[in-house]
Amino acid sequence: MLPLxxxxxxxxxxxxxxxxxxxxxxxxxxxxxxxxxxxxxxGRFQHRYGPNRVGPFGILQPLADVGKLISKESFRxxxxxxxxxxxxxxxxxxxxxxxxxxxxxGDVQNGVGFYGxxxxxxxxxxxxxxxIAFYGLVLGGWxxxxxxxxxxxxxxAAQLISxxxxxxxxxxxxxxxxxxxxxxxxxxAQGQVWYIVPQFVGFLIFMLAGFAETNRTPFDMPEADxxxxxxxxxxxxxxxxxxxxxxxxxxxxxxxxxxxxLFLGGWMGPGPSFLDPIWMLVKMFALVFVxxxxxxxxxxxxxxxxxxxxxxxxxxxxxLNVLVxxxxxxxx
Amino acid sequence: xxxxxxxxxxxxxxxGAIGVVAMRNPFYSVLALIVxxxxxxxxxxxxxxxxxxxxQVVVYAGAVMVLYVFVVAxxxxxxxxxxxxxxxxxxxxxxxxxxxxxxxxxxxLSSALLALGTEGPEVGPGFGNPxxxxxxxxxxxLIPFEASSILLLLAAIGAIVLAGRKREETA
Numbered sequence: 001m002l003p004l005x006x007x008x009x010x011x012x013x014x015x016x017x018x019x020x021x022x023x024x025x026x027x028x029x030x031x032x033x034x035x036x037x038x039x040x041x042x043g044r045f046q047h048r049y050g051p052n053r054v055g056p057f058g059i060l061q062p063l064a065d066v067g068k069l070i071s072k073e074s075f076r077x078x079x080x081x082x083x084x085x086x087x088x089x090x091x092x093x094x095x096x097x098x099x100x101x102x103x104x105x106g107d108v109q110n111g112v113g114f115y116g117x118x119x120x121x122x123x124x125x126x127x128x129x130x131x132i133a134f135y136g137l138v139l140g141g142w143x144x145x146x147x148x149x150x151x152x153x154x155x156x157a158a159q160l161i162s163x164x165x166x167x168x169x170x171x172x173x174x175x176x177x178x179x180x181x182x183x184x185x186x187x188x189a190q191g192q193v194w195y196i197v198p199q200f201v202g203f204l205i206f207m208l209a210g211f212a213e214t215n216r217t218p219f220d221m222p223e224a225d226x227x228x229x230x231x232x233x234x235x236x237x238x239x240x241x242x243x244x245x246x247x248x249x250x251x252x253x254x255x256x257x258x259x260x261x262l263f264l265g266g267w268m269g270p271g272p273s274f275l276d277p278i279w280m281l282v283k284m285f286a287l288v289f290v291x292x293x294x295x296x297x298x299x300x301x302x303x304x305x306x307x308x309x310x311x312x313x314x315x316x317x318x319x320l321n322v323l324v325x326x327x328x329x330x331x332x
Numbered sequence: 333x334x335x336x337x338x339x340x341x342x343x344x345x346x347x348g349a350i351g352v353v354a355m356r357n358p359f360y361s362v363l364a365l366i367v368x369x370x371x372x373x374x375x376x377x378x379x380x381x382x383x384x385x386x387x388q389v390v391v392y393a394g395a396v397m398v399l400y401v402f403v404v405a406x407x408x409x410x411x412x413x414x415x416x417x418x419x420x421x422x423x424x425x426x427x428x429x430x431x432x433x434x435x436x437x438x439x440x441l442s443s444a445l446l447a448l449g450t451e452g453p454e455v456g457p458g459f460g461n462p463x464x465x466x467x468x469x470x471x472x473x474l475i476p477f478e479a480s481s482i483l484l485l486l487a488a489i490g491a492i493v494l495a496g497r498k499r500e501e502t503a
Contacts, residue, residue, distance in 0.1 A: 120461045124386040128373075131394030135366065135401075142359065142405045150405065157402045161395065181462050 015112060020101070023116055027100055027253060032062030034249045038292050045296035072238035079145035080235060088140025089236065089243040095133035096250035099126055103257035104184045106267045106276030114267070114277060115184060122182040123171050126258060127164070130213070133247065134160050140244070141232030152232040155303070159212055159219065162310035167209035169318035173202040173325040174262045183258070187266030194265040201321045203263045205314050207290070210255040212310070214248060216291060218298040219306060256287035338378055344371030362400045369393045381460035 036051060036059060043050020051058035076085055102125055106114030119125050134157065141153020175181055177198065178189040186195075196203050212219035233244050260266060260283035269279030301309065348368025355361040369392045376385035418424070469477045 119382065120463075121382050121386045124383065124390060124462075127394065128386045128389035131389060131398075134394070134398060138398075138401050138405065139363075154402065154406055157398055157405075161398055161402075164394070 011111070011113065016117070019112070020116060023100055023105075024097065027250070030253065031246055031249050032066060034253070034288065035065065035245075036061045037288075038249075038295075041289070041292045042296045045293070066242070069239050069242035074238045074240055075235075077145055077235050081143040081145070084139045084143035085235075086240075088136050088143060088232075089240045089247075091136030091139065092133040092247040093136075093243050093250075095129050095131075095136070096247050096254060098129040098132070099254045100250075100257075102126060102183055103254065103280075104187055104261050104266055105280050107184075107188075107273070109273060109276075113184075118182055118184045120180070120182055122180070122184075122186075123175065123258075123262075124181060126254075127168060130164075133251070136247075137232045140236065144232070144235035146235050148234045149232050152234070156215060156232060159215075159306065159310075162307060163209040163212035163219075163314070166205055166310060166314040166318045167213060169315070169322055170202045170205035170209060171262060172318075172322045173199045176322075176325050176329050183261045183266070186262050187268065190265045190268065194263065196263040199263060199321075199325070201317060202325075203259070205318050205321070206259055206263070207287075208309075208314060210259065211291070211294060212306075214251040214255060214291075216248075216252070217295040218301050220300055252288055252291050253284065256284045256291070259287055260284050334378065337374065341371040341374035341378070344368070345375065358404050359401075362397065362404050365400070366393055366397050369397065379460075380455055383460055383462050383465050 039061070040050040040058065051061040054060040054064045076082060101116030102119060102122055104115040104118070108114070137156045138153045141149040141151075141156070144150070174186060174195050177195060178186040180186060180189070211217070233241055236244060257280075260280060264283045264287075266283075267276035267280045269275065269282075271279075345368050348364045348366075348371060351364025352361045352368065355364055369388065373385040373388040373393070376382075376388055
């Protein structure tokens, strides 16, 4: 093993390889299900059935979608820059997969930690790998050689800068209460009460910033189907477009996972300890449902409203939350 | 394995740095700078400072370079200006570059070369983790830490003042 950093719990290399494969396989099994769940739910929210033709109740819809995307031509506009155009969809996938590593699915059991890796820099790692995704969007948008793509990429750049600050500050309250950046330690610290109770403001800010970071409604300005025809994805087709779509769902899962671990008590729940990963999944899916619910409910914000909300409301609120939490932590 | 990672990231850092000055298109220069910064982060990881590496990526690659990319992609590079914005720039720049080179050479010759062939310092457990760095910043280096944060605050206020004044004139 490379001595690249300390870990909370060290294991043999082969165990880590097996763990990575299991986490990867499960998450990539969930992603297509998530797409059909979202379409079904949005259908229900809008008083229609949603997809119900492919397979029983339409559950085979993702297979049909993926088959279509894979068999399509990987088209590239004539004035696109080929290497960067190909690199564009790859970087966000890399970032999403890397971020999966720190989501805790359970405690150490039988000598195996139920998480990819427990790094002491935990949340910082999440922000560090998250910053890679941004370059995918901007490279994709810039190298497409299309003004819609460029505008979408620029909007996402401005949006990501604006909301990343609030997102970090929102988590600072939890970090101070837990006394650690590690997500595993943060879950352990929630034995008495979930942090959503004392850190409710932090939770709200984190989720709002999470909607913005994943480019979801009501902050889907970078994509904005109606005005920018999907923004930075305009010129992409086939599986390259598919991987942008895949990343969106993966980021939703990652943000839900981080929020579930930091605010909803992570893997904690009644029942024997082998149910821990199930509880984690249940909490994650509850948050994913919130993502879909919000998408079906709220209209898109105007661009100046988006910036105003980020800088004038969320940032001061998050700073205030950090201040109050710091005072309370010192006093108690 | 350590050597492989070291050489990969060292080549990335040097190549990225050369790319920044060698590329014609400013957008590619910015991309080269990003490669350079990520390689530096990998070097920090090899030095057992995961926190510094993560901070490097979050602050430079995640925030500063985002602004660079934003400006270059939006505004574009434009051609080189026909006149020298600072008079005497063509003479001043090489002189300053040579001064910097001499300074760095002194630093490298006096300290860094002596460490060649040694094993490097022993680091205890907990070296470079967030707790240790937090203690250092808020206990041993409190005054430099606060001074630099005041400097950053002043820079932010200055930027707001400058941008705000421009808007009033145009309005």
